Amino acid sequence: MTWQSLLVLGVLGSLPLASSVPAEILARATSAAPTRSHPTSQPHTSFIGTPTTTGALTASSVGSGIPTGSVAPAATSYPSDGKLHSAQPAPFVPAGGVGTNGTIPVYNAKSDFDYESLALALYQEWVELDLFQDALRRFSEADFMAAGLTTDDRELIAFMAQQEVGHATMLSNILGSSAPQQCSYVYPYTSVQEFIDFAQKVTRAGEAGANGFLAHLDSREAAILLTQTLTTESRQQLIFRQFEGLFPMTEWFEVGIPQSWAWTLLAPLISSCPKNQTRLAWQNFPGLRILNQPSPSSASNGNNATGLNQTTLPGVNSARIPRVSGVAASRANATSAAGAQCSPAVATRRPSPLSFPGRQVALQWEAPGKPVGPNNSYITTTQARGAKYVVWVSQLNVTYTPLRVNGNGNATTGNTTNGNATNGNLTSGFTTQPDLETFQGDPAVNGTLFIAITDDDPFLTPFNLSLINTHVVAGPALYQAG
Structure with a gap:
């Protein structure tokens, strides 16, 4: 992920200083990202009143339930014998893994x-x-x-x-x-x-x-x-x-x-x-x-x-x-x-x-x-x-x-x-x-x-x-x- 992307998403609060980082990014990295504001003191009393909404959040369509499935066909296919079975994408890097193909990570909800x-x-x-x-x-x-x-x-x-x-x-x-x-x-x-x-x-x-x-x-x-x-x-x-x-x-x-x-x-x-x-x-x-x-x-x-x-x-x-x-x-x-x-x-x-x-x-x-x-x-x-x-x-x-x-x-x-x-x-x-x-x-x-x-x-x-x-x-x- 680029330094710019990290700042835009607000996930990281500070950045390491390195000569490869552009000067304008260094200037923005001198102060940490703010924390989320929150009340410093709240009442600790039970709720009194009538709820305006009741029940859990639901979608427009709700299925009848999750079926009990079986073992996926490929779940047991890897031999686990300690050898490499696919070409390596880079030196010292074994094939496989999720999010390891060089795409820029985006820190958000995806579902x-x-x-x-x-x-x-x-x-x-x-x-x-x-x-x-x-x-x-x-x-x-x-x-x-x-x-x-x-x-x-x-x-x-x-x-x-x-x-x-x-x-x-x-x-x-x-x-x-x-x-x-x-x-x-x-x-x-x-x-x-x-x-x-x-x-x-x-x-x-x-x-x-x-x-x-x-x-x-x-x-x-x-x-x-x-x-x-x-x-x-x-x-x-x-x-x-x-x-x-x-x-x-x-x-x-x-x-x-x-x-x-x-x-x-x-x-x-x-x-x-x-x-x-x-x-x-x-x-x-x-x-x-x-x-x-x-x-x-x-x-x-x-x-x-x-x-x-x-x-x-x-x-x-x-x-x-x-x-x-x-x-x-x-x-x-x-x-x-x-x-x-x-x-x-x-x-x-x-x-x-x-x-x-x-x-x-x-x-x-x-x-x-x-x-x-x-x-x-x-x-x-x-x-x-x-x-x-x-x-x-x-x-x-x-x-x-x-x-x-x-x-x-x-x-x-x-x-x-x-x-x-x-x-x-x-x-x-x-x-x-x-x-x-x-x-x-x-x-x-x-x-x-x-x-x-x-x-x-x-x-x-x-x-x-x-x-x-x-x-x-x-x-x-x-x-x-x-």
């Missing part, structure tokens, strides 16, 4: 799929920017110190917010004038400890949401820039795990989820958006709550039923932690209770794990039809039938466990559930945490992962996981396995 995926990512970046700033405003330096975090740690969170400004600017430049704007948000945390747990789950959801669609983008140019963004997001999630006293990385592979899963987790956090805000086409599934979510701040580590209903909201399922007793009590008990240590640390060894194979997991999920998201303008829906399984999506694995529904053993997706409703439009049940490895020595169910309730157990892998959407009854929810 509806691209635009809707990148717009979802921008919604996520705006939330994270506001989230980090809100916590620094809401809680004092003394509040952070009581949670075991220092002034330097606050500075790190402030720098993360600056990173989000850059991420939002880059995605906005790709999407153009209709790029989503920053909105008003509502968060469930009431203490620094709750913020940290919430932030490490929100950053995991954003990271996984982009991982899920990155390889499917038609715009390979946009994909490479998003990849460079995603590596930063992953580090943010690692840091929040360290702040929470969790081991920074307990898995060998980072998980990816479909866009509709990411939007289901994100939308309830968005209270209202500006007029004419760009809408999304992704689905919002009914909410799923983990009633006995393992809590990093609990000395019991979530291994028994004493932690029922200690989460803040469905979906993200962040921990409800008392303002003082959570981390402080854990820190006090650290010397006497093996594995109970949960104060901030670069790495924390927990001999007593947060969860374990065979653990009974209590669940509760909503019926469809609930208004969520910006201005309550999106409606939760499902195309699935009765609830039969819980899918565990972690690392490279898509694994199912049987679901036991409380009541008569059957659940429907209507406003009532054949006597199984525990609170009007809520259904409850339980499953068992599975015991499996991705590869030998790598427990697949570890770290911060995703579960959902399904009506079937189709065989799926990371590249075609979105085909599960028609089978999702409720969810996803973030499960704190370790």
Whole structure:
């Protein structure tokens, strides 16, 4: 790409000084490109009013569904024998690859799929920017110190917010004038400890949401820039795990989820958006709550039923932690209770794990039809039938466990559930945490992962996981396995 093209697209903010660059370009390169403007302070209150539009964005024609195909004829034709099988286009360059033929890259959306995926990512970046700033405003330096975090740690969170400004600017430049704007948000945390747990789950959801669609983008140019963004997001999630006293990385592979899963987790956090805000086409599934979510701040580590209903909201399922007793009590008990240590640390060894194979997991999920998201303008829906399984999506694995529904053993997706409703439009049940490895020595169910309730157990892998959407009854929810 020429220097002129880079400047016109606004993707890069500065240019290297080189004698081959024309003088007029050098003059323009002395100052960095501006970041996108955004409010420095927004109200954090729930939406009150009547939505003017409801439902996801739809086209004039909508098909009946994505068919289940077979292996493409050429998918297994390359011999993978370590030899070169085609003429080299240039010295030291093997044949093949996408975007390697010398054409000038254009960093834009090239399909509806691209635009809707990148717009979802921008919604996520705006939330994270506001989230980090809100916590620094809401809680004092003394509040952070009581949670075991220092002034330097606050500075790190402030720098993360600056990173989000850059991420939002880059995605906005790709999407153009209709790029989503920053909105008003509502968060469930009431203490620094709750913020940290919430932030490490929100950053995991954003990271996984982009991982899920990155390889499917038609715009390979946009994909490479998003990849460079995603590596930063992953580090943010690692840091929040360290702040929470969790081991920074307990898995060998980072998980990816479909866009509709990411939007289901994100939308309830968005209270209202500006007029004419760009809408999304992704689905919002009914909410799923983990009633006995393992809590990093609990000395019991979530291994028994004493932690029922200690989460803040469905979906993200962040921990409800008392303002003082959570981390402080854990820190006090650290010397006497093996594995109970949960104060901030670069790495924390927990001999007593947060969860374990065979653990009974209590669940509760909503019926469809609930208004969520910006201005309550999106409606939760499902195309699935009765609830039969819980899918565990972690690392490279898509694994199912049987679901036991409380009541008569059957659940429907209507406003009532054949006597199984525990609170009007809520259904409850339980499953068992599975015991499996991705590869030998790598427990697949570890770290911060995703579960959902399904009506079937189709065989799926990371590249075609979105085909599960028609089978999702409720969810996803973030499960704190370790």
